[in-house]
Amino acid sequence: MLGALLYLRLTSFRNGLLSRLRRLRQPKYLIGAIVGFAYLWFFFFRPMGAVGAPRHSPGEALALAEAATGTAVLLPADWVPLSTAIGALALLVFFTLMWVIPTERAALGFTEAEIAFLFPAPITRRGLVHFQLLSTQFRSLAGATIMMLFSHRWTFLGGNALTHALGWWFVFSALNLHLNGARFTLTRLADGGLGLWPRRVAVLALVGAVIAVTVWRMPAGAPPQAPGADPDLRPITDWLLALSNTAPLTWLLWPFRFVVGPFLAPDALGFFLALGPALAVLGLHYYWVVRAVSAFEDSSVDAAQKRAARIAAWRSGQSVRSPGDAKPQRPPFALAGTGRPELAFLWKNLLSTWPWFTGRVFLGCAAVIVAAGLWLGSQPLPRGVLPGIGAMAVMFAAYTLIVGPQFARQDIRSDLANADILKTYPLAGWQIVLGELLAPTAILTGILWLALLAAGITFQPTSERMAWLTPGLRVALTAALALLAPALAALQLLVPNAAALVFPGWFQASRTRGGGPEMIGQRMIFFFAQLLTMLFALLPAAALGAALVFIFQWLVGAVVAVCLTAVAVLAILVAEVWCGIWLLGQQFERLEISAENRA
Amino acid sequence: MIEAESLCKRYGSFTAVRDLSLVVRPGEVLGLVGPNGAGKTSTLRCLAGIIPATSGTLRIAGHDLAADPVAAKRKLAFFPDEPRLFDYLTVRQHLNFVARIYGVADHEARAQPLLEEFEIADKADRLPGELSRGMKQKLAIACGLLHAPQVMFFDEPLTGLDPLGIRRMKNSILQRARDGATIVLSSHLLHLLEEVCSHVLILKKGEKIADGTLAEVAARFSAGETGVSLEEIFIRATGGSEN
Known part of the structure; x- marks a missing residue:
């Protein structure tokens, strides 16, 4: 029995390794492997002293540092x-x-x-x-x-x-x-x-x-004892x-x-x-x-x-829930038989996510944030933590915007396995892409709005240097960001969806089970490509926004300048999103999963 | 009506379908047969607008599939061999979703008879994960029929169905053809084609070998014999091998 187990494990390991080596002949795996190995080398193996560096553990390095500087350093023991x-x-x-x-x-x-x-x-x-x-x-x-x-x-x-x-x-x-x-x-x-x-x-x-x-x-x-101002x-x-x-x-x-x-x-x-x-x-x-x-x-x-x-669902692009554990949900809203067909995708994709992504839960969270923010602001002792909470809310919003699309996947990525059926629908490609993007955009927008609400209520300037951030300007900035949030979320979501449609082979490869340097590398390439694309897409809007704020603040004051600029920036972002949806729609119409599978 | 003229489908250097022309009129059921890799599924997918043809003209109910795909797709339904369902939509929610896509205003009135016809009315609030393979197949078919398509494509329609389900499916196809629908189905089950199809088209390596009514195709390959089965015709037409 032990022999059979060892045979199974070792043979599987050897065949898996050979299969991985063989697929390095495909550029998508080879490039992924190079990036993955480079990452592992620079961040893990090089600090371990693989080549050129002295072979000391961190503990020994501390002891050496103590000896060199004469400063007391706690040793591992x-x-x-x-x-x-x-x-x-x-x-x-x-x-x-x-x-x-x-x-x-x-x-x-x-x-x-x-x-x-x-x-x-x-x-x-x-x-x-x-x-x-x-x-x-x-x-x-x-x-x-x-x-x-x-x-x-x-x-x-x-x-x-x-x-x-x-x-x-x-x-x-x-x-x-x-x-x-x-x-x-x-x-x-x-x-x-x-x-x-x-x-x-x-x-x-x-x-x-x-x-x-x-x-x-x-x-x-x-x-x-609770740590005081000077953490000990x-x-x-x-x-x-x-x-x-x-x-x-x-x-x-x-x-x-x-x-x-x-x-x-x-x-x-x-x-x-x-x-x-x-x-x-x-x-x-x-x-x-x-x-x-x-x-x-x-x-x-x-x-x-x-x-x-669960594995099959994840490999087909769904990562949030296991179909086997799913329970029927109440629809998010009543879907009539006629009307914009894109809303049917919003309806369907909201049904496929967690049941608490509803308007009622969103309003409840907003009420809690407002009540908690106002209460904290009225109490002398906890008021000191408000700026910290505000800063954390802003960081959370940024994190949601950057990483959120990797989690909110109720879009084309989840439906790629059903592409054959979607393509028989009497809809233009852009309609399917727009419909598919609605649910994750709504989810991310909801989370962004809550984070902005928390930041707007709690963030207060703590030093004289921030005195220019008046309450009116804070409200205007929060409102402006809230206005831009749906377009920013949609723009962010376009990138991974574009990757799935333009490079379905890469997308499928990155959903392959198991890890390994080539998989790490592929995911890193996707992540940095998304960041770069986003920066590139935001550049025109950011440039125009900076110019408009600079001009308007002299003419109409900072608060109105922020509002006017937000509208102009929104126009650019919407135009970019629309172009992206239209282009992806064209790509969806040309997509041939069967051809990809043959490749 | 389905019209294909010089349909050609290539994947890179590989030609899956070569210069295929066909016409299927309302009320006709065309059986697409051929050995594995003959190009049946590629043909069906091109005809259903799932993948674009490399060259050739395709018309569905009078609409050019390349020039006006949305109008053409409103008239058709495609039934894949493996039911493709959404994991988190119940049976009824599937029908609701499809109704909105096709703009079926009276979908509730239409859905109930379909659910009953396919005997899944009592499963209306279940998710696909709770259904058997055959029930999923029935749900996929009910979704396809909800908008009363004039043209239907079935890819191996009997896969996964029990004997009663097979009988019902055959009757359902025949009934829809009698009501004026244009139907193309691909299957390896030749006895099904004998029972259901009015016409047959034999493909081999992407090329049409023979087509016509069952009697016409039988006459061509029977060499004067009588009572030759479609299986025997198929083997004679294809030479008994994939190549």
Whole structure:
């Protein structure tokens, strides 16, 4: 059985690798691979000292810095108690959730192909569990390697790349084993009559009681302190250390400390000393899982089907919801049989998104933002945080505008699989493109308006240098941005939709399952192409806007100048959006998915 | 009426359909047959306006498909072999959506008989994910019929249907033809063509080998024999292989 598993995994890995190498003959993958490797090299491998750089871990580099400058620097070993406490507490939270969240029977993560071949095969249930546990080790190793690339840059860590990768593997393996053990045990308890909520209450009460007793028994004089104006986290870290070292919580945390031990080991000796306890914890977990095995076949088949549906939906361009988990929704508005056909696409695409993207929820959020902003402004103490909230709202709006189109995909990207049917509709291409863009534009506009509302209410100048930002001008700026928001959102959405229609081969490739440098590279190319296109598209509007504001403010004052400029800029943006829709419509009419698939 | 004149479809250097001309009149059912890769689906897709023809003229109910595609598409319906449905629209919402696209004002009055005809009325509030393959097929067909098309294209219409569904589908096609619809269907099920089609067109490697009424095509390849089945005619016409 082990031989079959190894054969399957190694052969699949080898064939996958060869297939990826072969497809590098296609420019779209080759360019993606070059960009992806360059990114990985400059951001991950080069800082690790691959070539030319001194081979020191960040911790060693700190020690060298201390020696060179004579300044006191905390060494990795100094951080171990605190990082161990935080890591153990984090694991306690994860493990507790594993006993609280599950609502379904235990399922093992088999693929549909594995189920088709292995479930009818002469393999015992325990054999299948072994198969799955060993399979997850391959994924844990891959995950550990990726995490190592990130964690190697953490300056509080000692050790080296190898100990970090192995440390992550211990953490992932423990999480995986515990998840399986907990789910098997929960299934048995459920079969024995334990209900969902009694179980949740019991687990939370147990953990809560342990923490409550621990807090009660903690040494006096160590309550947590909120950081003041000059952030000093020392009181909080001291309190966390005291909490984790006080019984009974400290007993509960010991297995978790063992698990994070290899990862946090400051040096090679520490790592080897930590190996034994960590292996013991994994061994006990393994024994527990194998002993706790209960019927998992039905739920595994169900889970495999749902996973396959999710993957298929994602690969066809839908990323938000799994069709298998969907429930019928109430239409966003009544759709009459006659009228603008573009609205039918808005109606359809709103039905395909989360049910809370409705006008009622939007108005509710707006009311909450206004009420909260006014209340905060009227209170002397929290008033100080208002500028910070305003700045965050502006940043959120910018983030929504730039990254939002990658999430709001209820447009052509989701319907590319249905292109054959859309093309039989008695509509011009631009009508289909316009209709498809309406829903994500409406969603992004709604979010942008809420962010602008929050910014407009809370953002106040804090220094004399900002005195020119009068209340009237703030209102005018907020209104101007709100006016431009739909056009900006539509412009942003045009870019990925254009990519899907003009380069359907690239678009399909970027939805290919799995990662790898070529996929990272392709996504980066798409992202930067979108940014560049957006900047290029905004250039005429920005230039005209700057010129008009400069001229108008001398003639009619800043507030009116902003309003007039917004109207002129909107005209340019609408013209650009309209041109884009028309061009994409032409492209949609020429699109031949079947030809793309042949290529 | 469907009129195709010198239809040609190329994918790069590969020619899928070569110089194909055909006329299908109202009330006729044309069966498109041929070995795998003969160009049946490309022909159907060109005729339905899904993909543009590389050259040639196509007219649907009198409208030139290249010059006035919107008017032509108002008259046609295409039924793919694999039902293409929207994951998050219920059965009824599918019909509502299609009604708006085609501007069907009385869609509710039209939808209910269709739902009943295809026996999915009790599934009207279900999502496609909750339907069987056959029910999805029925929903796709109901959507296509909602605007009462004059021209219909079926690509393997019986795929996924149970025996009762197959019988109903055959009757439905024949009924629509009797009511004056122009129908083209492609299928590998030759007995279906014998039962449903008034005309047949045999394609091989993108070229028309034979066309006409079933009797005419049979006469051409039967070599004087009587009672030769369409299967035998097909094998004789195509030479018994894809190439």
